[in-house]
Amino acid sequence: MPETDLKLLIEAAEEAGRIARRFSGPVAQSWDKPDGAGPVTEADLAVNEMLEHELRAARPDYGWLSEESVDNQDRLSAERVFIIDPIDGTRSFIEGSNTWAHSLAIAEKGEVIAAAIFLPMRDKLYTAARGMGAFLNYERIHPTTRADITGASVLAARPTMDRQHWRNAPPAMDRSHRPSLAYRTALVAQGRYDAMFTLRPTWEWDIAAGDLILREAGARTSDRFGAPLVFNNRDPRQKGMVAAGQGIHPKITEALVPEDAVPRI
Known part of the structure; x- marks a missing residue:
């Protein structure tokens, strides 16, 4: 994995947050996607357009899979692929809540090797690179050690x-x-x-x-x-x-x- 892949995702996620915040969820144009695939807004599409342009320009040999892009099966032959959700929690975004996120990942031969989840309205940036640990706002994080399923x-x-x-x-x-x-x-x-x-x-x-x-x-x-x-x-x-x-x-x-x-x- 190029050392700058995670940095690339972080910078793209932060720019996605700047774009999304320009829209007001409750009044942003929105519509339902075909076949019951859920809602989409003009903010989703604006973020996706930026991400696809910037990330693919930076890594032209990487494949592309995004919720808001037409799927191109050429990604299947790529060694690495971007896997992107421009706004995860679109319904929450439409309602004016602050629990939506930008979710960006790079997978290599089926395994995710770099990732960023950014909640711009909560100022939370979760990041990880393979073998380097996981972080929230650059501080190391760990799961609970609970062993009992009852009461979990x-x-x-x-x-x-x-x-x-x-x-x-x-x-x-x-x-x-x-x-x-x-x-x-x-x-x-x-x-x-x-x-x-x-x-x-x-x-x-x-x-x-x-x-x-x-x-x-x-x-x-x-x-x-x-x-x-x-x-x-x-x-x-x-x-x-x-x-x-x-x-x-x-x-x-x-x-x-x-x-x-x-x-x-």
Whole structure:
């Protein structure tokens, strides 16, 4: 990995924040994307345009995968690829909340090697590079060391606690929620919560940056069945995500129903 890759992502994330703050979420133009893919705003597109122009100019040999760009399968033959969510938590942005984030990552042969998650309205910059640790505003972060799943603090949507997803009764965990998946991953890496999980098919751009930040912090990540996350797939969706400290991660994946018994959600 070029030494400047993380610096490139940080500078791009900070510029993304400057652009996004020019828009007022509640009055920014917004519309629904086709096929129930969720909302998009003029801010998402403005940020994406800048990121694609600046990042691809800086690394013309890297592939490109972004929520707001037409997917070009040429990325599959690239050794390295940008995986970008211009604004993660667009609904939160539209509502005028401050819990949306810019999520930027670079993957090499399926593994994320550099990542930045920036919440400009909260002045929180989470960063990581492979083998270099994870940081919040340049201070080292670590996950919790909790080993008991009972009473664990978790970030998850309400439907994930339905009985159908668990081998037995859902564990007695203290559930909270944040609208941005990237922010959820960062909060677990920071040790603010013991775990996060999402059980739906999950877009790579929502979790790629968080995957590295979590692992570099010392947490464990996987899909909902405990398999390692591999990025830049032809279909850029993962089978959900579970992220937690080393002690409770396997307890969560073992408590979930196996792949052959998964319900549709």
